[in-house]
Each structure stands twice: as C-alpha cells, then as structure tokens.
Amino acid sequence: MHQLPSLNISDKHETRFLLFEALETLWRHASGTATGTPAGRSGSVGTPTGQSVMVVDGHVLAAHRRRIEAAFPGAADRCFEVPPGEGSKSVAMWNRILDFAFAGPLKRNTPLIAIGGGVTGDLAGFAAASLMRGLPLYHVPTTLLAMVDSAIGGKTGINHAFGKNTIGAFYHPRAVLFDTTFLDTLPQREWLCGISEVLKYGYIADPQLLEKGAALADPQSRTPELLQDVIERSVRIKSEIVASDAREQGRRAWLNFGHTFGHALETLDNYRNINHGEAVYAGMIAALFVARHLGHDVSDEPLLKLKPNYGLNLKTYTSQAADLVTLMTHDKKNRDQDIRLVLVADHGNPLVTGIDDPALLRDAWHYTFEALS
Numbered sequence: 001m002h003q004l005p006s007l008n009i010s011d012k013h014e015t016r017f018l019l020f021e022a023l024e025t026l027w028r029h030a031s032g033t034a035t036g037t038p039a040g041r042s043g044s045v046g047t048p049t050g051q052s053v054m055v056v057d058g059h060v061l062a063a064h065r066r067r068i069e070a071a072f073p074g075a076a077d078r079c080f081e082v083p084p085g086e087g088s089k090s091v092a093m094w095n096r097i098l099d100f101a102f103a104g105p106l107k108r109n110t111p112l113i114a115i116g117g118g119v120t121g122d123l124a125g126f127a128a129a130s131l132m133r134g135l136p137l138y139h140v141p142t143t144l145l146a147m148v149d150s151a152i153g154g155k156t157g158i159n160h161a162f163g164k165n166t167i168g169a170f171y172h173p174r175a176v177l178f179d180t181t182f183l184d185t186l187p188q189r190e191w192l193c194g195i196s197e198v199l200k201y202g203y204i205a206d207p208q209l210l211e212k213g214a215a216l217a218d219p220q221s222r223t224p225e226l227l228q229d230v231i232e233r234s235v236r237i238k239s240e241i242v243a244s245d246a247r248e249q250g251r252r253a254w255l256n257f258g259h260t261f262g263h264a265l266e267t268l269d270n271y272r273n274i275n276h277g278e279a280v281y282a283g284m285i286a287a288l289f290v291a292r293h294l295g296h297d298v299s300d301e302p303l304l305k306l307k308p309n310y311g312l313n314l315k316t317y318t319s320q321a322a323d324l325v326t327l328m329t330h331d332k333k334n335r336d337q338d339i340r341l342v343l344v345a346d347h348g349n350p351l352v353t354g355i356d357d358p359a360l361l362r363d364a365w366h367y368t369f370e371a372l373s
C-alpha cells in the first residue's frame with residue numbers, strides 16, 4: 001500500500017492519501033478492515049458498506065459500476081447518482097442528497113463516499129459537511145483534476161445565482177483513495193483540464209512538472225509510472241500549501257496562479273464554450289506576460305507547446321479585453337482597487353502582487369489572444 005504523509009489540519013483531523021492500488025484494497029485500508037492496517041487517528045470505520053451513503057457521478061457509474069460494486073459490496077443499494085455536469089452543483093441537488101441520505105438509517109458515523117470528478121466531490125463533500133453536522137467523508141477522485149486538485153484541501157460547495165462556489169464549507173475528508181484505472185475512460189478534454197492544474201504546480205512549486213504534465217497530454221506517453229509520479233508530486237504540493245494555510249489567508253493564494261485571468265474568461269463566456277482548465281491555461285499565459293513585463297525571467301514556452309492539444313481560438317474575444325479586465329476587478333479575492341495577481345518570479349517561485357494598471361492587463365489579454373490564435 002502506497003501512502004503519502006497525511007494532511008494534518010488540526011490535532012483532531014487528518015486526511016490520509018492512499019494511492020495506486022485497486023479500489024477494493026484502498027477501501028479496505030481506509031475503513032480499517034484490512035488485516036494489520038492502522039485505521040488512522042480517526043479510528044476504524046469498520047462499517048459494512050451497505051450502511052454507507054455513496055454519491056457517484058453518472059458517467060463514472062455507467063463506465064465503472066462493476067469496479068465500484070466489487071470494492072463496496074452492498075453499497076449499490078444506497079447509491080445516489082449525480083447527473084454529470086456543473087449544473088449538479090446546485091442547492092436542489094444538494095437537498096436531494098440530504099433527502100436520499102435521511103431515507104435510510106443514518107448515524108453520525110455513517111461514511112459518505114464520493115466517487116467522481118470535482119463536481120461530485122464538491123457537492124457530496126458539502127452534503128457530508130451538512131448531514132448530522134458532519135459525516136465521515138471519503139473521496140474517490142475519478143478525473144485527473146480531482147486527483148491532483150479538488151479532492152485535496154477540504155473545500156466543498158455548490159453554486160448559487162450569486163456566483164460559483166458561493167455556498168460551501170471547509171470540510172476535510174478522512175481519506176482520499178486514488179485508483180488511477182478510473183482514468184482509462186476519461187475524455188481527452190478532461191485530461192487537459194487536469195493538466196492545466198499540474199502545469200500550475202510546475203510554475204509555482206516544481207518546474208519538473210512542466211515537462212511531466214505536458215507529457216500527459218499525449219495518450220501514448222501516459223505510462224503508469226509517469227501518471228503516479230505526477231499525481232504524487234501534485235498531491236504533495238497541494239497538501240503542503242493547504243497544511244500551511246488551511247483557511248486561505250496566505251500561501252494558499254498561490255494556487256490561484258492563472259485563475260484570476262481564467263475566471264474572467266469563464267464568466268465572459270458564461271461557462272459555455274471554454275471549460276475551467278482551458279481558461280486557466282490561457283490565464284497562465286496572460287499572468288506570465290505580466291510577470292515578464294515586471295522584469296521576471298519566466299517563459300510561457302512550456303504552455304505554448306501544448307497549443308495544438310488545447311486547440312483554443314480566442315480571437316473572438318479580441319474586442320473584449322477591457323471587459324475582461326473589468327471582470328477581474330470584481331474578483332472576490334481583490335483588496336481595494338488593486339487586482340491581486342499571483343505571478344511567478346522564476347519557475348517554481350510564486351509571488352503575489354497588487355496590480356493597478358488596467359492597460360498592462362489589457363496588453364496581457366491581447367498577447368494571449370494572439371499567442372493562442
């Protein structure tokens with residue numbers, strides 16, 4: 001059993017990361033039912049899985065039902081299927097999960113197992129945080145993005161008309177179980193979404209991830225060794241940053257590299273044509289332009305190499321650079337008039353700075369549109 005250091009949020013809570021085994025083995029270890037397995041500080045679950053509540057993404061259930069049933073015998077009877085897509089991160093879907101959970105026996109120690117990408121993880125995580133003031137939560141991430149990012153760090157939540165992720169809680173899972181064979185069925189566009197976050201880690205923490213992450217864009221080079229190496233490095237980076245800043249007061253801001261630009265693009269696009277990973281990809285190119293303008297020695301070459309893979313054409317946004325800058329000023333992470341940006345001073349070395357220069361930001365967008373057209 002491969003296990004990374006736990007993420008210790010407080011004396012009372014730790015998240016264990018159990019990696020690279022069949023799901024069945026991972027769950028036996030997580031639940032403390034494997035022989036000789038330490039059950040972790042939180043104690044053994046030891047619950048027959050029929051008594052747990054499972055929340056599973058619809059595409060994942062269709063493609064991996066047998067694997068899931070084998071790993072969690074009896075759990076299929078109590079399995080809530082989440083319709084795929086961001087639309088499921090809603091108050092209505094959250095409420096349906098609560099109703100579903102209350103329809104069967106529910107105790108404060110009933111485990112809730114979330115199996116899917118970031119949408120299912122965020123939604124089910126928030127349901128786990130709310131039910132009985134907190135059920136033991138287990139994440140089984142099935143997208144690359146969820147494995148390297150959303151399943152780590154304890155952010156859970158749903159969307160509201162007021163904005164994305166505006167309802168939620170910090171609520172950490174007991175364990176995250178990584179079975180990479182789920183990724184066999186992941187569509188290429190979703191791979192790229194996760195790769196954007198891996199490249200982000202390359203810029204803010206571990207330059208080796210720039211090359212390794214880019215290699216994952218090619219299905220031929222996705223060896224189990226490369227995949228495991230990338231996931232392990234990413235999990236370490238994110239969990240170390242989160243451990244040092246669990247409630248997002250300081251270092252956790254680094255994780256927003258490329259995201260302030262990216263969120264503006266997603267908002268302008270109304271979340272229709274450009275997905276989150278693509279927006280972050282473009283956003284990192286723009287942020288690196290600003291960093292170079294401020295005299296830092298950074299290159300966007302590792303990103304531009306992947307231009308054919310992402311296949312983005314942002315030319316249609318050329319006349320909307322000023323609108324994008326306005327949207328950036330509304331970003332909830334800003335203080336005062338400045339736009340707070342995460343940049344990189346050199347590869348692997350982030351910095352957070354306030355920018356009060358709309359013309360520079362417009363130039364950054366124009367550069368990005370040109371570079372990606």
Ligand SMILES: NC(=O)c1ccc[n+]([C@@H]2O[C@H](COP(=O)([O-])OP(=O)(O)OC[C@H]3O[C@@H](n4cnc5c(N)ncnc54)[C@H](O)[C@@H]3O)[C@@H](O)[C@H]2O)c1
Pocket residue numbers: 057058059060063084085086089116117118119120122142143145146149150151152153154155156165182183184185186187190193276
């Ligand atoms: N909590 C956090 O810290 C955090 C961090 C980053 C992103 N997020 C959130 O994560 C969400 C995006 O997550 P995502 O990119 O994983 O998207 P997602 O959960 O929507 O999954 C993407 C698509 O892949 C499908 N899918 C999932 N696993 C599959 C598999 N193994 N095989 C085939 N298809 C599969 C899903 O059905 C969906 O269609 C957003 O809502 C974002 O806000 C949260």
